[in-house]
Amino acid sequence: MIGGAPDPRLILQERAPYNAGTGLRFMIRRTTPARSRKAVNRRPKLTRSLKRRFQLRLLKWYAANGRDLPWRNTADPYHILVSEVMLQQTQVDRVIPKYHEFLDRYPSFQHLAEAPVGEVKTTWYPLGYNIRPERLHSIACETVARYGGKLPSTEEDLLSFKGIGRYTAGAIRSFAFNEDAPILDTNVMRVLHRVFIAKGDPKASKSILWALSETLIPKGRGYDFNQALMDFGATCCTSRNPSCRPCPMKSICKTYPFGAGRTKPL
Known part of the structure; x- marks a missing residue:
């Protein structure tokens, strides 16, 4: 009652x-x-064949269309963290020059931790969302104090930092430590929802999409697969006007062809 x-x-x-x-x-x-x-009932049925087709098509697409981004030329956990924090709510083309400038000024956790937070916020300008440089500075201070300036690699330790959520922790584990860790940002959520679910609000299916993201990773290919997912969502399976006709997923995509009313833009 x-x-x-x-x-x-x-x-x-x-x-x-x-x-x-x-x-x-x-x-x-x-x-x-x-x-x-x-x-x-919305949980997709992921057969071995469907999983394999998605993996192979995505990785093939990425080999031909992957973006050349500066943070993909390093495995330094600090550099990866800076890029991931900057990319939150900010477009790639705005992040690239600031990424280089920030690392030139603060090349390590130690340098960032020693800098006044006001100065860090000034260096961050004009990216906006100024809580981000404050949190990045806080992570640097904690990394130096607790881990001797080296970012830990376990999910539990990463999530203990204020400012590192599940996605950022997965990105760091995947891109800095080469682990098969799942990620789920807006682009990945959109791709997986359109291909495998189609119905309903993607944000209401986060737990299912997280499980999909983890299940789909080919063993030992987490780095390339996750980068491919993000690029595919950013440049092909876009929020509006996605490139459906040349899309390698169209024969298995539950949303193809994309049209108004089929799914909410994300």
Whole structure:
């Protein structure tokens, strides 16, 4: 009973005869709420064949179309972290020059931790979202204090930093430590939802999409596969006007051909 009304999760199955000693007895069966049943039904069936086709087509597309970005020429955890924080809510072409400038001024966690936070924010300008340089400075200070200036590689340790969430932790593990760690940014979410789910709001399917992101990674290819996913979403499977006709996924994509009303822009 919730607020005087029957709990909708409890369905009355059978009423037993009245007994003066025990009063009314009810046989109650618990069922899954309708909303949960729908969520479960949206979970895609990922056969081995479908998984393999997606992996091979994506990696082939990436080999021909992957972007040449400066943070892809390093495995330095500090450089990877700086790039990932800068890329939050900011377009790549605006990040590239500031990425080089920032690293020239603060080439390590130690240099960044020793700098006044006000100066760091000034260097960050004009990227905006000024909570980001503050958090980056805080991560640098904590890395120096707790780990001797070397960023840890485990998910648990990375998530202990304020300012490092699940996506950033996965990106660092994947791009700096070459682990098969899943990622789920806006581009990846859009690609996986369009290809494998199609219905509903992608943001309401995050747990399913995280599981998909992890399951799809070819063993030992996490770095290339994750970079490919992000590039594919940024340049081919875009939010509006995606390039559906030349898309290598069109024969397996549940949203093809993309059209108004089929899925919300993301």
